Amino acid sequence: MSVTRPLGAVSALAAAAVVLAACGSADAADPAPADGAQTISFSWDRNVAGEDEDPVYEPTTVEVPVEPETIVVFDMASLDTIGALGGEVAGAPLESVPDYLREHLADDAFNAGTLFEADLLEIEAHQPDLIVIGGRSAGLWEDLNAIAPTVDLSISGTFEETLERNTTFLGEVLGAQDEAAAALEELQAGIEEARAVTADAGTGLGLMVSGGELSALAPTHGEATGRNARGGLIYDVFGVTPVVEDVEAATHGEPVTFEFLLEHDPDYLWVVDRDTATGAEGAQAAAAVLDNEIVHRTTAYQEDQIVYLDPVAWYIVFGGITTTQLMIDDVLSIAG
Incomplete structure (x- = not known):
């Protein structure tokens, strides 16, 4: 039943x-x-x-x-x-x-x-x-x-x-109170380390790729809910500076084009592959979707600054001790 x-x-x-x-x-x-x-x-x-x-x-x-x-x-x-x-x-x-x-x-x-x-x-x-x-x-x-x-x-x-x-x-x-306290202390230190890295990384744009379409992710500005929290993580938690101050207004909540990426030209693209996260059959990988002439002209592509985030961690789970550490590691990967 x-x-x-x-x-x-x-x-x-x-x-x-x-x-x-x-x-x-x-x-x-x-x-x-x-x-x-x-x-x-x-x-x-x-x-x-x-x-x-x-x-x-x-x-x-x-x-x-x-x-x-x-x-x-x-x-x-x-x-x-x-x-x-x-x-x-x-x-x-x-x-x-x-x-x-x-x-x-x-x-x-x-x-x-x-x-x-x-x-x-x-x-x-x-x-x-x-x-x-x-x-x-x-x-x-x-x-x-x-x-x-x-x-x-x-x-x-x-x-x-x-x-x-x-x-x-x-x-x-x-x-396991002591273990919980220790885990939180370690994760907070990791988040602060990641924020220090993104502070010197210029602008960024969170991007979700699904069904061959692109969606620009927006900060939550302190109003996180279960529906929008995953989109704002890269800005709200890890301190990435949005390339567009009001992403939601700039996109009208609609999918964005490759030209949008070129027009606003963020230093970094932070990409979540939703189809990989959900196991969508026959879906084109995000890296393949972004492999085109327009994206090749962006700063993020030319400087090798397109970061493919762990799709399960950022889209399916987005919380928990181990998963938060995976997110931290994704952000720290730009430190070289």
Whole structure:
């Protein structure tokens, strides 16, 4: 049995959204950890409106058991962080787990559905202690929370706020607080190092290539959501100076042309190959799409400054401890 729900949205939350004191449950029928089990609380604002309705947010708190034995994860960034902190995942949408994160799955890990649909019967049969959702799977909360305590770790606030909030929370859940703190310190140092490199790199343009078309990525200007956060990462997190001050206005939110690249001529092109990230069959690789006479006239091409970012890290996962380090390494690659 599968169920599909519209994707939910979450409002901005600070890292303090992880509440370590007990709070009321969102619903009296919500599952609760076993009597006497140590728990922590996680709170967020959940969109309870329908798919075509204006968002309506409801404060939601879920009690989560500490050191759960059986964890089901629909959010790949959370799977990354759980594994990096020494945890193991019993169930996930197996076809969507990137190769570099598969080591964090149990040897007998079961398929929990897809990023958009949950196999409720399969999940219930394994009696999980904790379910983690986020992004594409946020709309599954109601059905999954009826099975086991379910938390939504979608992007909330800035990328770095979300990284700190989720890593800190999962560290508390797994009893790996010290490891979580050390990982965050190392990642923040890496981000600062990357920013120092981009500060001297001139202008840049984030570019997504899909279906042979180009889309210019825009900064979020502090208003990151699950939908636009991945586009703004190169500017918002890593400090790249946009070649166009208002990318969204300059492009009208539409695909851009090769002539657009030549006209604005950024020093660097930061390219995400969406088709490679999603495994689109028969798609032309981004490097092939950009191999043409017009692009050859750009500064980025002539100076060998077209950077092909890890497509899975930047488009599918874009979060988690290991993945953030992959992003850092991509940016540091221009340092020579």
